[in-house]
Each structure stands twice: as C-alpha cells, then as structure tokens.
Amino acid sequence: MANILTVDGNYEGINGNVVFNSKLNGDNSSTNKLIITGNASGTTYVTVDNQGGNGSQTLEGIELISTGSSTADAFVQSGRIVVGSYEYHLQQGTASGTNMNNWYLTSQSDNSGNDSNAGTAHIYRPERGSYASNLQAAATMFDMRLKDRQGGNVYIDPLTGERHKSNLWVRSVGGHSEGRISDGQSKYSTNRMVFQLGGAVLNGSLGADDAWHLGLMGGYGKQYSNTHNSLSGYNSKGSVWGYSTGIYGTWYQNANIKTGLYADSWLAWNWFNNSVKGDELSYEKYKSKGVTASLETGYVFDTGSYMTSGGMENNVYVTPQAQVLWSGVKADDHTEANGTTVEGRGSDNVQTRLGVRLSMTGQNHLDKGSVRQFEPFVEANWLYTSKDYGVKMGDNSAYLQGNRNVAELKTGVEGHVTANLSVWGSVAQQIGGNNYQGTQGVLGVKYSF
Structure with a gap:
C-alpha cells in the first residue's frame, strides 16, 4: 500500500x-x-x-x-x-x-512554531459523546418510581365507601441534560421525551388491611443529543428511540389510609434504534436492547394536621424512601464506515436512590365531604450510579462525567379531581460534578374503576 x-x-x-x-x-x-x-x-x-x-x-x-x-x-x-x-x-x-x-x-492540536505548549493535546472525536449519550438514554429511558405512575394505589370514595382497585394510567416525561466528556474537550446536551401507559390487572390482599396490585405497562421514548468538541470545532448528533413493555407490582401495608409501609417493583424489556451523525461523516446506525428492573420501598408517616385561617384542612406526611434500579441494556458492537470498532461501556449498571418526601393533603371547607383533594409535595434525593456510561472506539475509551453522584430536588402536586380521575405533575432538577445538570418534567393522568 x-x-x-x-x-x-x-x-x-x-x-x-x-x-x-x-x-x-x-x-x-x-x-x-x-x-x-x-x-x-x-x-x-x-x-x-x-x-x-x-x-x-x-x-x-x-x-x-x-x-x-x-x-x-x-x-x-x-x-x-x-x-x-x-x-x-x-x-x-x-x-x-x-x-x-x-x-x-x-492527531494533535495545531503547532504554532515556537510555542512550547503547542501540539500537546490530542484531538478526540465528538462522536464519542453521541455513542455514550445513546447508551445512557437507552439504559434509563423508561426508569420510573412508584409515584410516577401512582402505583395503582387504592382510593376510597368518601361518599360511598367504594374501593377502586383497577385503573388505567398514562404519563409523559420531558427532560434535558448537559455535561462534559472525560476527554476534557467535549460537552454534550440531550433532550428526551417519553410516553408510558399501563394499568392494574390483578388485585388482592394478604390480610384485613393490606392490598397488592399487579399491572402491565408499555412505553415509547426518544432522545436527541449534541456533542461539541472545543478543539476541532466539530459536532456530532446522536438519536435513540424505542419501546418498552413490562410488568409491575405494588404492596401497601394499609390500603385504606395513606400511612405505613409500601413496596414496589417492576421488570421491563426494552429495545431501541440508534444513530450517530458526525459533521461531514455518514450516518452510523445500530441497535440496543435489554432488561431493566426496579425495587422500591418507603414508609409514610403522618406527622399531624392543621387548619388554615381560610378554612382549609391539611395533613402533613413525611416519607423516607429507597430504590434500587438495574439496567442490562446493551448496545450492539458496531463497526463504522471508516473501520472504527465501537463498544459500549456501562452496561449491567446499578443505580440507588435515597430520599425523603414531604407532602401535604389539602381540602377546602367548600369541598369537604367531596372527593376533590390536592397534595403538593417536595422531594430531596441522592442518586448513585455504579458505573459511568461511555464508549470504547479503537484503543481509547471516554465516559460521560458528573452523573454518578447526583443531588435531586423535585416538587409537584397530585390531585383527585373526581371519584375516578386523578392527575399529577412534577418538575425535578438534578446537579452533579463536572457541571452536570438535568431537568425533568412529568405529567400524568389516571382513571380508576
């Protein structure tokens, strides 16, 4: 040659x-x-x-x-x-x-003649950020918490005493995040949208006060990302879209009241189409798939009630909670048009969440005796991920930074609008190291019968 x-x-x-x-x-x-x-x-x-x-x-x-x-x-x-x-x-x-x-x-930055520091930085491709962002998105796209779907929790109609066990729910999620790549040259940003729906199909109890529910769920989600390298000036765009189907189960210690112990778990199968498009390069397309699972528990404490001067009765609840999530989503090994071998990093990842939720149920005196009730809340969580998500291209690897240890503040409101209809919404802000930050909004609707 x-x-x-x-x-x-x-x-x-x-x-x-x-x-x-x-x-x-x-x-x-x-x-x-x-x-x-x-x-x-x-x-x-x-x-x-x-x-x-x-x-x-x-x-x-x-x-x-x-x-x-x-x-x-x-x-x-x-x-x-x-x-x-x-x-x-x-x-x-x-x-x-x-x-x-x-x-x-x-592969180094431009020399500048007599500059003794010139040529010391090797230039890395921004496509690495796209592959890593795609894998992280696929691994976490359909993660949820019990309150994200309202868990099929039992609702007692105060007028009739009727217990609604079955339900159908739907939720939509929009999120944005941004951070740095471990090469020190590239920054990435992402935007995602997720739609999920499901419903309880089996119900029962182990004793006089508790209740359990089993449900089915499915979803569709997509994410777009952009990575920019500050040395080369080139950009790379990543996209991932796919589906999820799974099963969930919830158990409440006290089905007829809000307090006590609860446990929730879900298991899902996920599959995705991925693409990466760097400036002046051809599209690279590949697939990813795998199982995700979660186990969550918490305890709801009733800390008391009070009446406002406007005649609104409020009950205050504190809920310490913990969750463990596992992701087995893997991206297929891929060979680019230029011959580069691409392998994902960060599969078989475990994320833990420890947090506390402060909520308050409120009902105006005009609504007393009716089903209409609203519950604003605020949550503080610490999220820890066992591995960084990244990619190996050729002989070198790069990882998304800053999202292994993340602090989250979340606030929102839940409400029973009618005897059968519930709605909820929330906004969460996450902050991690290396200038990582993420924002997510959730809207949900549930119909019980």
Whole structure:
C-alpha cells in the first residue's frame, strides 16, 4: 500500500485532489507518499482513506508529502480524517514545529512554531459523546418510581365507601441534560421525551388491611443529543428511540389510609434504534436492547394536621424512601464506515436512590365531604450510579462525567379531581460534578374503576 509518487521539479496545484490510502495509527503508519523535489505552490486538496488502521495518538505526525519548499496553502485537507477515537488533520511541519517544508497528519492540536505548549493535546472525536449519550438514554429511558405512575394505589370514595382497585394510567416525561466528556474537550446536551401507559390487572390482599396490585405497562421514548468538541470545532448528533413493555407490582401495608409501609417493583424489556451523525461523516446506525428492573420501598408517616385561617384542612406526611434500579441494556458492537470498532461501556449498571418526601393533603371547607383533594409535595434525593456510561472506539475509551453522584430536588402536586380521575405533575432538577445538570418534567393522568 505504501506507494510513492515523485514529482521531479516544481509543482503547482490548480484546485485538484490527491487521495492517499493510509493505514492510520501512530507516526509509523503505512501510507502512500508524495515527494516533490522542487517548490510546491497553488492549491491541492488532500483526501485520506483509512485502510484498516485502528487509530492512535501521533507524536510528530504521519508524513504524507515531502517538498523542497512549500507555500503555506499548497495543500488543504478535504473532509474529516477520523479513525478510532482520534481526529487527524493535515498540517505543515511536525507537531514540534520542525520540517516545515513537509506535510503531516497529526492527531494533535495545531503547532504554532515556537510555542512550547503547542501540539500537546490530542484531538478526540465528538462522536464519542453521541455513542455514550445513546447508551445512557437507552439504559434509563423508561426508569420510573412508584409515584410516577401512582402505583395503582387504592382510593376510597368518601361518599360511598367504594374501593377502586383497577385503573388505567398514562404519563409523559420531558427532560434535558448537559455535561462534559472525560476527554476534557467535549460537552454534550440531550433532550428526551417519553410516553408510558399501563394499568392494574390483578388485585388482592394478604390480610384485613393490606392490598397488592399487579399491572402491565408499555412505553415509547426518544432522545436527541449534541456533542461539541472545543478543539476541532466539530459536532456530532446522536438519536435513540424505542419501546418498552413490562410488568409491575405494588404492596401497601394499609390500603385504606395513606400511612405505613409500601413496596414496589417492576421488570421491563426494552429495545431501541440508534444513530450517530458526525459533521461531514455518514450516518452510523445500530441497535440496543435489554432488561431493566426496579425495587422500591418507603414508609409514610403522618406527622399531624392543621387548619388554615381560610378554612382549609391539611395533613402533613413525611416519607423516607429507597430504590434500587438495574439496567442490562446493551448496545450492539458496531463497526463504522471508516473501520472504527465501537463498544459500549456501562452496561449491567446499578443505580440507588435515597430520599425523603414531604407532602401535604389539602381540602377546602367548600369541598369537604367531596372527593376533590390536592397534595403538593417536595422531594430531596441522592442518586448513585455504579458505573459511568461511555464508549470504547479503537484503543481509547471516554465516559460521560458528573452523573454518578447526583443531588435531586423535585416538587409537584397530585390531585383527585373526581371519584375516578386523578392527575399529577412534577418538575425535578438534578446537579452533579463536572457541571452536570438535568431537568425533568412529568405529567400524568389516571382513571380508576
């Protein structure tokens, strides 16, 4: 493959294009070469096709063109040159600023002649952020808590004493997050939308006061992400969309009142289509799939009641709660059009949540004796994830930063509008390290019968 073309004398480019076949790795990569014994001038565009290289860090660079002398714009890169985790670019001279008559491919930032710090930063591809964001989205897209679907909890009609056990519910989720990639060069942002619905299909009790419910659920979700590399200026867009189907179960110690112990669990199968599109690169498409599961428990304490001056009766509740979620979603190994192998990192992940919820049921004196009741609440949670989500491309890996330890503040309101209809809504803000932050809003409706 290492063919050499020699031009004896001067060379002037007239906006033509030269294609080099190269096995892109480090400085000693096998590549075609162009040798010009005289002066190189004009403009010639340079395209590099990778021939099985895995990508690697360069030191001084991969020499493509040797000249007796060269103008600064004699050779111009045409299109991105990427393989593995690295972004190569064509420059005049080595990374340390020597051999300025020759032209090199380098994975380092542009040299600046006498700048002793130049050429020390290797440029990484923004596509890494897209692959990592896609995997995290697929692994967590359909995660939920008991209150996110209202859990099929029993509602007692105060007028008739009738117990509503079965229900149908639907919820929609919108979220935004942003953070940094572990390479220190790239930032990412995401926007997601999720729709889920389900309903209780079996009900029962183990004793006089408790109740349990089993239900089925399904959902559709999608996320779009954008990653920007500050050194190269290139962007990459990721997208993931897919479906989920599963089963859930809930047990209440005291079915007829709000207080006491509860336990909730769900198990779901999820499958997704993914794509990554980097600037000036072709679409990369692949699939991901896997099982997710959750176990949650909490205890509702009634801390007392009071009457406002306006005649509203309020009961105050405190609920410490804990949840463990497991994600077995995995992305298929993928090979890009340029030959880069892509493997996800962070599967078989466990997330724990510890928190406390403060809520207050309120009923105006005009509504006393009716079913209409509202419950504003605020929650504080600590979320810990056992692994960072990331990707390995070629010989190097990168991870999303800042979301392994996250503090969350959530507020919202739930309400019984009629004997059969309940609604709820909430907004949550998350903050982590490395400038990670996320915002999520939820709206839900449930009909009991």
